[in-house]
Amino acid sequence: MHADRxxxxxxxxxxxxxxxxxxxxxxASTGVFGVAFSRQTLFDxxxxxxxxxxxxxxxxxxxxxxxxxxxxxxxxxLVLLASTDRVGDITIPGDTDQGTTTLxxxxxxxxxAAHVLEYMxxxxxxxxxxxxx
Amino acid sequence: xxxxxxxxxxxxxxxxxxxxxxxxxEVIGFAAHRSPLLVHWxxxxxxxxxxxxDALVVRVWSAILIVVGALVLILELTPRRVTRLPLRSxxxxxxxxxxxxxxxxxxxxxxxxxxxxxxxxxxxxRRRAIVTAASAARGRPAATALTEPVTQTLRSxxxxxxxxxxxxxxxxxxxxxx
Numbered sequence: 604m605h606a607d608r609x610x611x612x613x614x615x616x617x618x619x620x621x622x623x624x625x626x627x628x629x630x631a632s633t634g635v636f637g638v639a640f641s642r643q644t645l646f647d648x649x650x651x652x653x654x655x656x657x658x659x660x661x662x663x664x665x666x667x668x669x670x671x672x673x674x675x676x677x678x679x680x681l682v683l684l685a686s687t688d689r690v691g692d693i694t695i696p697g698d699t700d701q702g703t704t705t706l707x708x709x710x711x712x713x714x715x716a717a718h719v720l721e722y723m724x725x726x727x728x729x730x731x732x733x734x735x736x
Numbered sequence: 737x738x739x740x741x742x743x744x745x746x747x748x749x750x751x752x753x754x755x756x757x758x759x760x761x762e763v764i765g766f767a768a769h770r771s772p773l774l775v776h777w778x779x780x781x782x783x784x785x786x787x788x789x790d791a792l793v794v795r796v797w798s799a800i801l802i803v804v805g806a807l808v809l810i811l812e813l814t815p816r817r818v819t820r821l822p823l824r825s826x827x828x829x830x831x832x833x834x835x836x837x838x839x840x841x842x843x844x845x846x847x848x849x850x851x852x853x854x855x856x857x858x859x860x861x862r863r864r865a866i867v868t869a870a871s872a873a874r875g876r877p878a879a880t881a882l883t884e885p886v887t888q889t890l891r892s893x894x895x896x897x898x899x900x901x902x903x904x905x906x907x908x909x910x911x912x913x914x
Binding site: 622 | 745746748752755760763764766781784785786788790791794799800803804806807809812
């Protein structure tokens with residue numbers, strides 16, 4: 604359903620990563636990791652050294668990870684754009700020798716609405732059929 | 737917020753795809769001795785090799801990242817506004833709920849149904865329902881005398897709904913204004 608939970612989770616994770624990166628940069632800049640470190644250049648550290656020495660296999664691995672990330676994001680975008688809160692036709696299980704029986708959600712909703720109105724002595728009802736998972 | 741998250745999520749997903757494509761292209765370009773292909777990353781590389789951590793530009797960008805990250809995190813972690821209050825159900829497959837506006841309407845109708853109450857305003861929040869009813873009669877004693885019957889009526893109305901987490905009821909009966 605528009606991936607609302609995924610949206611919230613990934614955006615929260617993104618916010619956390621950005622916050623941690625900013626806090627780390629500020630800490631390094633203001634000398635929290637030592638005055639000597641704050642006077643070094645951005646690439647003059649062990650992590651950059653490791654990447655520099657192992658670039659032969661590391662960068663192709665990063666590219667592979669980026670490919671997976673891009674595919675996951677593509678699927679995320681498709682879910683964002685294509686999904687709805689509505690259920691499709693419901694197939695009634697059973698013998699299909701003489702055809703398949705399907706139930707339209709609108710018919711189910713109308714029947715349920717009539718039941719609820721009768722039971723609650725209500726005057727109107729918003730009909731809604733959730734997606735079955 | 738749920739609706740605002742959708743375009744934000746779309747932008748983030750599109751940005752991640754774009755960044756991934758650039759990185760993949762640059763890695764392939766570097767291997768084929770044709771780098772830089774899409775982005776002139778060597779300029780950034782030389783800039784980073786010559787810039788110290790205590791540079792002003794690093795502090796400014798760090799501050800921007802802190803503000804953006806904190807804003808996104810606060811927006812995502814703030815509890816959602818409750819729009820529907822779930823009802824108890826004997827069947828796990830049934831998800832029934834009453835909306836906040838619907839519950840407010842029910843409580844308002846119940847309060848004005850009490851003899852001596854001319855009008856009522858109701859606010860339903862996540863954990864509390866605040867009802868302010870106006871008595872038809874003037875004077876504080878008349879209003880105070882109606883507090884108990886109104887509270888009982890509203891409580892029985894709430895109980896009859898069988899809410900999973902019924903809000904706490906707070907009732908004020910005020911005398912009619914001039």
